[in-house]
Amino acid sequence: MNVYVDLDRTLFQTDRMKEVMEEIGKLYPEINPEEMYTNQTQFYVWSDDTTYAHDFSAQLISEGLDPDLVYGQLEQSDLADGRFEYDGAGEFIELLREKASPIILTYGFDDYQRFKAALCPSLQGIEIITMLQSKALFLEEINEPGWLVDDKAIGDELPSSTSFVQVSLDGDTSGISPDWPLLYSLRDAKTFFEDILSES
Numbered sequence: 001m002n003v004y005v006d007l008d009r010t011l012f013q014t015d016r017m018k019e020v021m022e023e024i025g026k027l028y029p030e031i032n033p034e035e036m037y038t039n040q041t042q043f044y045v046w047s048d049d050t051t052y053a054h055d056f057s058a059q060l061i062s063e064g065l066d067p068d069l070v071y072g073q074l075e076q077s078d079l080a081d082g083r084f085e086y087d088g089a090g091e092f093i094e095l096l097r098e099k100a101s102p103i104i105l106t107y108g109f110d111d112y113q114r115f116k117a118a119l120c121p122s123l124q125g126i127e128i129i130t131m132l133q134s135k136a137l138f139l140e141e142i143n144e145p146g147w148l149v150d151d152k153a154i155g156d157e158l159p160s161s162t163s164f165v166q167v168s169l170d171g172d173t174s175g176i177s178p179d180w181p182l183l184y185s186l187r188d189a190k191t192f193f194e195d196i197l198s199e200s
């Protein structure tokens with residue numbers, strides 16, 4: 001059984017990106033992390049009113065940096081010690097590796113999404129699919145029974161082959177629906193899938 005798991009705000013604490021910019025400021029003293037943080041919205045590429053992808057590589061280039069070099073340096077730094085993973089991510093992914101086929105399904109620019117995943121030791125070796133189209137379209141094309149775990153309330157957009165679970169790990173309760181399960185921690189997600197996967 002494929003279990004697709006979103007990356008941003010589902011496994012990865014995207015709202016802590018400022019720490020990445022601070023590390024860049026240590027590596028490159030000419031860079032002002034505060035300014036980078038403030039300017040980041042200029043590098044959001046919007047696909048509709050609510051969906052954007054941060055073109056972080058474009059932002060690095062605008063700072064005069066080489067994105068691949070910087071990503072490589074950051075992946076070698078302390079930032080890759082798992083600090084960006086939500087609590088329980090390791091155990092949750094471990095369970096999915098044992099009992100199912102976990103795949104990271106993430107919206108955004110490929111190099112930046114892979115960089116963030118590379119900062120997560122629990123995701124080492126896991127298949128990663130990045131896209132700039134809707135996950136619903138992708139899952140419709142695949143049309144195989146599976147699950148999607150995501151912090152965005154997209155359950156009613158998905159094809160009937162995909163079962164949906166929403167996680168809310170920062171306490172955000174927008175988009176709550178009685179139509180699908182909502183979990184508030186990855187420990188709960190682990191327990192949920194323990195039950196699901198032992199039934200199948």
Ligand SMILES: [Mg+2]
Pocket residue numbers: 006007008009010150151152
């Ligand atoms: Mg997300």
